[in-house]
Amino acid sequence: MMKSLRERLALLPDVDVTADEPMARHTTYKVGGPAGALVVAHTMAALQATLSVLYSVGAPWFVLGNGSNVLVADRGFDGVVLMLGRGFGEVAVRRDARGAGAHTLEVGGAVSVTKLLRVAKAEKLAGVEQLGGVPASMGGAVRMNAGTRAGDVAQSLLEAQIVVANAAPRWFPARDLGLAYRHSVLPVGAVVTGARFAVTDATDAMFAQLDEVLAYRKATQPLQMPSCGSVFANPPGDAAGRLIEAAGLKGRKIGGAQVSEQHANWIVNTGDATAADVRALIALCVAEVEATAGVTLRPEVQLLGDWEVL
Numbered sequence: 478m479m480k481s482l483r484e485r486l487a488l489l490p491d492v493d494v495t496a497d498e499p500m501a502r503h504t505t506y507k508v509g510g511p512a513g514a515l516v517v518a519h520t521m522a523a524l525q526a527t528l529s530v531l532y533s534v535g536a537p538w539f540v541l542g543n544g545s546n547v548l549v550a551d552r553g554f555d556g557v558v559l560m561l562g563r564g565f566g567e568v569a570v571r572r573d574a575r576g577a578g579a580h581t582l583e584v585g586g587a588v589s590v591t592k593l594l595r596v597a598k599a600e601k602l603a604g605v606e607q608l609g610g611v612p613a614s615m616g617g618a619v620r621m622n623a624g625t626r627a628g629d630v631a632q633s634l635l636e637a638q639i640v641v642a643n644a645a646p647r648w649f650p651a652r653d654l655g656l657a658y659r660h661s662v663l664p665v666g667a668v669v670t671g672a673r674f675a676v677t678d679a680t681d682a683m684f685a686q687l688d689e690v691l692a693y694r695k696a697t698q699p700l701q702m703p704s705c706g707s708v709f710a711n712p713p714g715d716a717a718g719r720l721i722e723a724a725g726l727k728g729r730k731i732g733g734a735q736v737s738e739q740h741a742n743w744i745v746n747t748g749d750a751t752a753a754d755v756r757a758l759i760a761l762c763v764a765e766v767e768a769t770a771g772v773t774l775r776p777e778v779q780l781l782g783d784w785e786v787l
């Protein structure tokens with residue numbers, strides 16, 4: 478089925494299809510086997526046509542952003558990994574769109590947080606700096622309600638543009654997306670293709686503060702090794718890293734995966750990790766923290782693909 482599906486998708490205009498694409502190339506963990514097809518839709522029409530085909534065939538598919546929160550199985554994913562292409566990479570500033578001094582930043586779903594912040598800095602706009610340091614695409618950031626100690630997407634998101642199969646793109650107000658701590662309730666099969674943020678005029682001091690935050694992250698997080706950032710959401714009133722450290726797991730290795738010596742809520746790929754190594758270490762952290770602290774950690778990282786039973 479995958480071969481004929483690939484052939485059908487490859488006929489669509491502005492759609493790139495690659496067979497058996499290793500997902501290690503598209504995830505920040507740098508692990509994971511092949512996807513049956515990697516499909517990049519470069520325009521809204523291409524995306525709609527792709528979704529329509531996927532829906533009609535009933536093919537398994539997954540929308541991937543920057544791959545910074547996904548762990549793909551070593552055996553890969555026997556389905557379609559869909560990505561947004563060049564038509565979703567624009568950032569537009571609409572000054573005074575909501576009244577004097579109340580501006581809007583309109584961002585394509587494939588835009589990186591890095592690019593968004595670059596534009597905000599150049600245009601002296603405040604309202605998205607709380608995302609500083611998150612290596613996300615806008616689609617992934619909205620889906621995960623990404624954020625830092627300074628705040629999250631929900632803090633300034635006005636609305637998100639969402640596409641589902643066989644329907645016109647629609648803007649949903651942020652309040653309808655169920656945004657909570659690293660969580661959203663997007664409709665099933667939804668692709669976030671754009672986002673509008675409320676922004677105001679920024680001061681230079683704000684960007685100096687952001688540079689300090691980024692320098693702090695660099696000093697305290699193992700950014701030089703492949704990872705997905707924090708593996709677990711912090712349980713209410715506690716920190717997952719503290720619980721993992723208290724369980725004696727800081728530095729623990731399984732194969733090439735290691736609980737970071739620098740930050741115990743990060744599991745890093747020391748060079749030759751497999752997805753199975755990472756997953757086994759995640760399972761160990763959950764079990765040990767449950768046994769020692771009676772707390773069940775919730776992984777933030779999303780698993781994709783054909784996993785062997787642990």
Ligand SMILES: Cc1cc2nc3c(=O)[nH]c(=O)nc-3n(C[C@H](O)[C@H](O)[C@H](O)COP(=O)(O)OP(=O)(O)OC[C@H]3O[C@@H](n4cnc5c(N)ncnc54)[C@H](O)[C@@H]3O)c2cc1C
Pocket residue numbers: 505539540541542543544545546547561586610611612613614615616617618619620621622623624625659667668669670700704705706707779
């Ligand atoms: C070094 C490092 C540091 C990190 N620091 C932080 C941090 O400070 N705060 C934080 O919140 N996270 C952090 N993360 C985790 C990660 O960056 C976030 O979860 C981010 O929101 C994921 O975005 P993404 O584009 O990479 O999504 P992906 O990892 O590609 O996908 C994540 C989820 O979003 C969905 N998705 C992706 N694109 C779309 C789309 N267009 N439409 C609908 N759904 C979509 C996917 O299907 C999947 O369910 C960090 C990760 C790394 C590697």
